[in-house]
Amino acid sequence: MPGTDLRLEELNTYTGACPAPKDFAKHWKQVKEQIGALASSVSMDKLEMETEELEYYIITVKTWDGCLLKAKYICPSKPGLHPTVIQFHDYPQSSRSWLHLSRYGAIGYAVLAPDCRGQGGMSECGEAGKGPTACGPLFHGLDGEVEDLYLHRLYEDALLWTEVAKGLKKTDGVHMAVYGEGQGGALAIACAALYPEVEKCASQYPMLCDYKRIWEKDFSEGPYMGLFYYFKWQDPMHEKEQEIFDKLAYVDAKNFAPLLRNKVLIGIGLQDVNTPPSSQFALANGIACDNRCCVYPNHGHELNNFFENENLNFLIDQQAAFSVRSVLGLEQSDVSA
16 A cells, blocks of 8 residues: 555554643643633624625634734624634645635535634734744744743634634534644644534644654654754754653644544545654544544545545535544544544
């Protein structure tokens, strides 16, 4: 079988290179409690391209560090409550186009699509922690406290957007979903893990998982370049290696997996050269709730129409069972813990 990582039978049992911190759940519960109060400072600007079926908005919210975050929001024009999906984008991109996001209206969903801070969209960057930024913001803050990590702020922002979505007047709080690709897949997992209001979570080729494994696999290009160059330029003797990976464990998406209590859909491409498939399986194998993992032998970190179709079925409940399976002729494999 083609692939860039471990054999499939090894991937099906791989659980990661580093354990979660003992206080991981407590840490993020406290962060969530602090985030909740910020969702009241929300402004909505309605756009002129309203149609008979849909309304279009730009939503702005201010974070605790003064960063102005922005998101696209589209909701059905008809009154009443509507199921709502939060869609998180990949690194270092921006939220998808209005045309792309309008498709949720066809299945009766509202959609909130945030732009991550300091990346390709409308949001500001905000404060940053100690450390170099030569390779982009992703690993900024490694010389500070855990809370100073750019990645920590990224997760905080995702939780804030979940609070915002809950508070929108047309949101059906019983039928909320999160979806993300790459970096966004990790953010979706975190939000679903911490918010029982999120009914469904779909994550395509999730990044930000199992950093030690990524380091061991020598992923020194692409999104993880900043970690490689941190050690090369700031810690060439690796005297702080354990300290760094201990910090990163608090922003490791796989450590949110055991907290999930939702319906979960995961998509993994075995040709992914942006983030190791094994790191993604470390997340998938830690999920103990109802979940389904679609494994694509010939896909990488790319648009995958087959997974998008799976996600459509997932959202509209045509797929009744959430038993774990693979696609394209692979044997069924249990990715539950």
